[in-house]
Each structure stands twice: as C-alpha cells, then as structure tokens.
Amino acid sequence: MTPAAESMIELRAVRKSFGALDVVHGIDLAIDKGEFVVFVGPSGCGKSTLLRLIAGLEDVSDGEIWIDGRDVTDDDPSRRGIAMVFQSYALYPHMSVKDNLGFGLKLARTPGEERETRIARAARMLQIEPLLARLPRALSGGQRQRVAIGRAITRDPRLFLFDEPLSNLDAALRVATRVEIARLKESLPSTTMIYVTHDQTEAMTLADRIVVMRAGRIEQIGSPMELYERPANLFVAGFIGSPAMNILPGSAGETPGTVVLADGTVTLTRRDTGPAGTSVSLGVRPEDLALANGRTPLVRGNVIVVERLGEVTLAHVQSGTDSTVIVKLPGEMAPKRGDLLELAAKVEKLHVFGAGEQARPPRTD
Amino acid sequence: MSARVNPLGRAAYHMIGTVLALTFIAPLVWAFLSSLKPAAEARLPPLPPWPTGSVTVENYVALDGYGVGFWSHASNSVIVSIGTVVLTVIISVLGGYGFSRFRFPFKSVFFIMIISTIMIPFQSILTPLFLILSKAGLQNSLFGLVLIYVTLQLPFSIFMMRNAFDAVPIEIEEAARVDGASVFTVLTRVMLPLVAPGIVTVAIFAFLAAWNEFLAALIFLTDQEKYTLPVLIVAVRSGRYGSVDWGAVQSGVTVMMIPCVILFLLLQRYYVRGLTAGAVK
Structure with missing residues (x-):
C-alpha cells in the first residue's frame, strides 16, 4: 500500500x-x-x-x-x-x-x-x-x-x-x-x-x-x-487565541438557536443548540465583545481588574454567571474598577459547545 | 583575583601553599638525591639528604645488575601497564556508555553488582584468582597479570565512564544521529572527544595501579625474567647475601617515578576535569 x-x-x-x-x-x-x-x-x-x-x-x-x-x-x-x-x-x-x-x-x-x-x-x-x-x-x-x-x-x-x-x-x-x-x-x-x-x-x-x-x-x-x-x-477554543475565549455556561432555549445563560439572559446564535434544556456552553472571544451601546447586552457586570496594555485595554468583568469575562477594549478606554459594563457581541461571533465539549453544528433552519 | 585582596592574607596563602608543596615533593627529592650518593654513603643515616662527597650514577649501574637486567624488567612493566590501560579504557568506555544510555532489564542491579566489587579486598580473592589463572594456563604470564589488573580496575573505571557519559546531554547524541551518524560513529566522532577527560582519568588510574602493583605480580609471576619493576625493587632491597643495597633501591624508586610524573604532568588538566565531571551539570 x-x-x-x-x-x-x-x-x-x-x-x-x-x-x-x-x-x-x-x-x-x-x-x-x-x-x-x-x-x-x-x-x-x-x-x-x-x-x-x-x-x-x-x-x-x-x-x-x-x-x-x-x-x-x-x-x-x-x-x-x-x-x-x-x-x-x-x-x-x-x-x-x-x-x-x-x-x-x-x-x-x-x-x-x-x-x-x-x-x-x-x-x-x-x-x-x-x-x-x-x-x-x-x-x-x-x-x-x-x-x-x-x-x-x-x-x-x-x-x-x-x-x-x-x-x-x-x-x-x-x-x-x-x-x-x-x-x-x-x-x-x-x-x-x-x-x-x-x-x-x-x-x-x-x-x-x-x-x-x-x-x-x-x-x-x-x-x-x-x-x-x-x-x-x-x-x-481555550487554547487558540489570547486571552482565551470566554466560556459562559447555559442551556439551549425553546427557540432553535437560542441559549439561555445562567443569569437568565437569552441570546440568539447561528448554531444548532439542540433540544431545549440541554446544557451548553456559550463561547465568545474577548476581542469580539464590545460595549453594548444600546444593543441588548450579552454580559452585564462590574469591572474587577483592568489591564492596560497600550494598544488595548483588558477589562475583567464579574458577570452574573459566576464566571469572569474578559473583554478587549480599545487602548484609550480605561474603565475603572467597579464600573458597570454592558457588553454585546455580533451573533456570528458566538460559539456554542454541547455535550462532550464539542462545538455545535450550524443551524439549518 | 581582585585588587583589594588583603596582602597579609595573600602572603599566608602563598606560605601555606609552599609548605604543602614542599611536604609533598620532599620524599621524591630525597629519594632522587640519595640515589646519587655512592653506595657506601647511601647505606649511612640519611642526613643530610644530598650527597656530601661526589655525585655518582653507580647505583643506577648496580640496579641493572639485579634480576635479568633493568631494561627487561622495565619492558615487562611497560607491557603490563599499557595492556592494562588499553583493555581498561576499551571495556569501561563501552560499559559506561551502555550503562549511561541504554535501557535494559536489571540495569541497576548489574551496575550495583559491578560497583560493589570495589568493597571486596583484593587480597581475599588472591587464592581463587590464582586457581582460576592456573586452570586457564595464564599463571606466570604477563597477559594473565593484565587480566587481573583490568578486573580490579573495571568497577571504578566503569563508574567513572558512566558519569562522564551521563554528563553529556542526550540531545547532542540525538542531533548526531539525525545528522546521519550510526551508533558507532556517534560514539567515536561525537562522544569520545566529549568524554576525553573521563578517559584520561581512567587511563591514569589504570596505569598507576598496574605500574606500582606488587602483591599480585609477586604471586602470579614465578619466573624471574617476567618480574615487573616493583618485584625487582623488592628483590634489590632483599639484597645479595642479606645486605640491603639502599643506593640501588633509591635509584630504582627514582626510575619508577619518571613515567608517572611525566604522565601526570602531561594529562593533569584533563584529569582534574574528569574527576569533577558530573558533579555539577
């Protein structure tokens, strides 16, 4: 052969x-x-x-x-x-x-x-x-x-x-x-x-x-x-990219493609999230998050650590889901510790991982 | 040394060093000076250590008159010593390399067994050795004596060479293998130069041990013409008709020192490095 x-x-x-x-x-x-x-x-x-x-x-x-x-x-x-x-x-x-x-x-x-x-x-x-x-x-x-x-x-x-x-x-x-x-x-x-x-x-x-x-x-x-x-x-997802992708625990919502996060936030994704109620993880990269500015926020929480790297500012946000979310903001932005941030991401930038930590396939509907 | 060294401390340092150096060299010089005294003077109490009357080489001439002549005993010694060095180095390099680099069953058991033989006093196995050698027909042969010396040298030498190989990072060997070298080429072209200090140390020890060894040579060699130098010197000391020819003894001692001193001076640089190899990585 x-x-x-x-x-x-x-x-x-x-x-x-x-x-x-x-x-x-x-x-x-x-x-x-x-x-x-x-x-x-x-x-x-x-x-x-x-x-x-x-x-x-x-x-x-x-x-x-x-x-x-x-x-x-x-x-x-x-x-x-x-x-x-x-x-x-x-x-x-x-x-x-x-x-x-x-x-x-x-x-x-x-x-x-x-x-x-x-x-x-x-x-x-x-x-x-x-x-x-x-x-x-x-x-x-x-x-x-x-x-x-x-x-x-x-x-x-x-x-x-x-x-x-x-x-x-x-x-x-x-x-x-x-x-x-x-x-x-x-x-x-x-x-x-x-x-x-x-x-x-x-x-x-x-x-x-x-x-x-x-x-x-x-x-x-x-x-x-x-x-x-x-x-x-x-x-x-966690290994490639720096800082690592944020992972938010949640479950599949009633409407196909939606994820219900632990704090009750419901968000639509482009992924097939499976039968309602299945536990899934929502992934979003720090660089894909931005200030919500009127959009429905995905993450809402207080800043606990700010790292200013010059070109970018990394803000660690204590979200309502017990997990810390990192967001990459433009370098000139400098939120203070304790500030309330509302963060949103484009729907195509959301990743969904299901059973066995595997990524969920795209939605077909 | 920094410029701010205390001059007093420096003087003390040099003084102590000088005293130690003199202490070590004194017996050697003494033996050499005595060997230059006329035979009659050499028999007298040895103070002052230098010849008071005339300087003579008659003791050296007398030395040649013992046994079957100095040169044939010297060549016996050279043959035995070189043979011991060559065999010891070959076996301990291969053995040390194996113990350092290869994985095989009971490796540490074998190694501990080899090392533990250092603890056996060699005098206690003289009789069985004698029996084995005569069974093998090697008793009263220089080659048989070489085998005995090599056996006694090997535990230390293998230990030494294993440490020397251990100190060489495995990646160097792997790089050579990737570069296209066979196992044998790796050993000869890459590893040998890197473990040279270890080899020199093993060689010096083997040479000194074989060159100076007396008891085994006395027991295993029965023909006078096969005696090595240490046996000859004792024969000289026992003297003719019971009297000791001290001048000849001192000249013999002096002559025997020469190769050891030359060897050590030539190779001391490597020797010191070899002893410390593996101590600090």
Whole structure:
C-alpha cells in the first residue's frame, strides 16, 4: 500500500507507550510536501514525543510512519533524510561552528567543494559568517540557535523538524527568530517542516496547518484561521487565541438557536443548540465583545481588574454567571474598577459547545 | 583575583601553599638525591639528604645488575601497564556508555553488582584468582597479570565512564544521529572527544595501579625474567647475601617515578576535569 502521491509524511495509527503509560494514542495524520505544520498543545500532550517518533529517536509501539512514500517505521534516524533543531541547540561542543555545519555532510561523504558551498550558503542565509571559526561556547543563545538551524539547512533535508526551538530564548530574540524561521520557510518552499511548540502565537504566525493535541490525541487540525474561527471543541477554543475565549455556561432555549445563560439572559446564535434544556456552553472571544451601546447586552457586570496594555485595554468583568469575562477594549478606554459594563457581541461571533465539549453544528433552519 | 585582596592574607596563602608543596615533593627529592650518593654513603643515616662527597650514577649501574637486567624488567612493566590501560579504557568506555544510555532489564542491579566489587579486598580473592589463572594456563604470564589488573580496575573505571557519559546531554547524541551518524560513529566522532577527560582519568588510574602493583605480580609471576619493576625493587632491597643495597633501591624508586610524573604532568588538566565531571551539570 502506498500513500497518496503528494503526502510527504503519513502517520498511520501511531501509538507510543512508555511502560504502562500511553503517551500517544493512535494518531493518523498526513502532511503534504512543502507544508509547514505546527504541533501545539500544553506540556505533556505528546507533541514532542510525536515529533521524536517521526525523527526515529523513539521507537513506535504500534502503527506505521511513512516519509516520502517509504515505510521508515523501523529505520534509524540517520536513514530518514531529516534534519532537526533541538530546544537546547545540541551543538557539538568540541567542533567549530563551521564543523558543526559540515558534520552531517561529512558523514554523507559530500565532496569537499560542495560542502564548502553549502556551508557558505547556510552561513550567509543566517548571517553567521563571522562566527564560523568559533566554538559553540563562545556564542550567545540566539547565535547558537541560528547555528543549529544552519546545521539543519546545510543538509538540504526533505523534512525539517523543530522541537520548541525558541523556548530557551528571551522574549525579544524569540520574536526576531520567529520572523527568521518564517523567512526560512519562504526561501525553502519545497521543504516540509514540522514545528513543535506550546506557544499558540508561534503556531498561529508560522503554520500552514496547526495540529492541536491534548493527552496524546489530536483535538483538531486546520489552518490557523480555521482554528480561530471554528474551534471544534472547548479545548481548542481555550487554547487558540489570547486571552482565551470566554466560556459562559447555559442551556439551549425553546427557540432553535437560542441559549439561555445562567443569569437568565437569552441570546440568539447561528448554531444548532439542540433540544431545549440541554446544557451548553456559550463561547465568545474577548476581542469580539464590545460595549453594548444600546444593543441588548450579552454580559452585564462590574469591572474587577483592568489591564492596560497600550494598544488595548483588558477589562475583567464579574458577570452574573459566576464566571469572569474578559473583554478587549480599545487602548484609550480605561474603565475603572467597579464600573458597570454592558457588553454585546455580533451573533456570528458566538460559539456554542454541547455535550462532550464539542462545538455545535450550524443551524439549518 | 581582585585588587583589594588583603596582602597579609595573600602572603599566608602563598606560605601555606609552599609548605604543602614542599611536604609533598620532599620524599621524591630525597629519594632522587640519595640515589646519587655512592653506595657506601647511601647505606649511612640519611642526613643530610644530598650527597656530601661526589655525585655518582653507580647505583643506577648496580640496579641493572639485579634480576635479568633493568631494561627487561622495565619492558615487562611497560607491557603490563599499557595492556592494562588499553583493555581498561576499551571495556569501561563501552560499559559506561551502555550503562549511561541504554535501557535494559536489571540495569541497576548489574551496575550495583559491578560497583560493589570495589568493597571486596583484593587480597581475599588472591587464592581463587590464582586457581582460576592456573586452570586457564595464564599463571606466570604477563597477559594473565593484565587480566587481573583490568578486573580490579573495571568497577571504578566503569563508574567513572558512566558519569562522564551521563554528563553529556542526550540531545547532542540525538542531533548526531539525525545528522546521519550510526551508533558507532556517534560514539567515536561525537562522544569520545566529549568524554576525553573521563578517559584520561581512567587511563591514569589504570596505569598507576598496574605500574606500582606488587602483591599480585609477586604471586602470579614465578619466573624471574617476567618480574615487573616493583618485584625487582623488592628483590634489590632483599639484597645479595642479606645486605640491603639502599643506593640501588633509591635509584630504582627514582626510575619508577619518571613515567608517572611525566604522565601526570602531561594529562593533569584533563584529569582534574574528569574527576569533577558530573558533579555539577
């Protein structure tokens, strides 16, 4: 059996357990050539393990891994045609930057001249040319990470794996390196990349497709905007977007598509809320809420915390439903603690989650 | 050192350091100076420690007259020591790597068993060792002696090498494997340079142990021409006709020190790093 022609990677019912502990529960996933896929999820969700399974650094307990039309399930990492960037950089401490870049090529017995060319190209691309003679210990964190990326580039891999490459960098450097990785992706359009992170901003900004994972399972796969606009369940809704989506408990109303919140507020949605009385959760993003200004308010309550971030102001409102609601207001607005706010949202921006925390389908009436 | 150091404290620091250094080097210098005394003077009470009359190398010449000649005993010692170092390093690198990196059943039980053999006094197993070696036909052979020394060195050496490998982050090894290196290449091209201090420490210990060991050599070697230097020195000390040739003993001691001192001076940089490896990550 061969996978679809354009698939670079195909995971088939991949499982991994460490002893009695199941870390990855039967994952099926196909990744296209040239795609940039981000695995995202909280720590311990199995995203790094899944990446290490693809790299061959861990053996699968069950299932198959195909890379570029070949079953590599039992292949050594050295035979998978991949390159990997580690969180801790993992540069060879006893080799100069240049030797670090060229080590993989040397192992592949690439002729010296071509080796030089490729090292020079990678060094130019990442602006590490002045550092070539240095040892890793004489580099800063950001420089080390660039060398680690360079080491992966020189090998011209079919598949590029990143394991939380920005976690050890400080905030400013993280943003700069993120942009560099985005540029790298543009300059290597045919290289498939898989990137693991727990940071939803990195996932949103870099990915063609995001794979959201929790407890060894895939919660949802989709483009960043798909996940943002149509989260499949409460978990994805809470994970993608910052601050997280507000969740208001309630139940389905008599009229199809309405939700009755705990404080008695009735609101219409574009979702099929199910039989009247079923308990559902209403989700609304902080940025989708605004002052009601005459519209029927969805949330009414007193401000308990105000966070002014400059461009926006985050107000935490104690709603009548026992849950705190966060609203993103324009930066110039500064409600005070104790102020009464009435907030409303456009009907198409309301999400409804039903049994099993799954998103409810659109209304058909 | 900062500029504001108390000059008095500094003087005390250097003084104490000097006294300690002199204390340690005094016996070595003493032995060397005595070896330059004429044989008759060397037998007298050893004060002053330096030769009062003429300086002579006659003791060194005399040393060569014992046994089957100094050089053949020295080469026995060199063969045994180098053999011990080579075998110990090879086995402990492989063993330490295995204990550090691989998961296998009863791993910690095996490791504790190996380490716990350090607690067995080696004199207490001399008899069984002797029986085993003669059964294997290795008694009275330098190779048999090497095997004994390696056995005794291994627990410490494997422990040392496991710590050395433990101190190397696993990601470096994984990066090399992703870069296309086989397990063997990872070990030789990436890991060995990183655990070099550990290897040097293990090698120095193995060399010193084999070079200076006396009891096992005395018991397992029966032919005089196979004696190693420590056995020869004792033969010299027992002397001809019951008298001790102190000059020859001191010259033997001096000659035996030379390789140890050279080795230590060459490798001390790595040696100190190796002992502390793994202490702080």
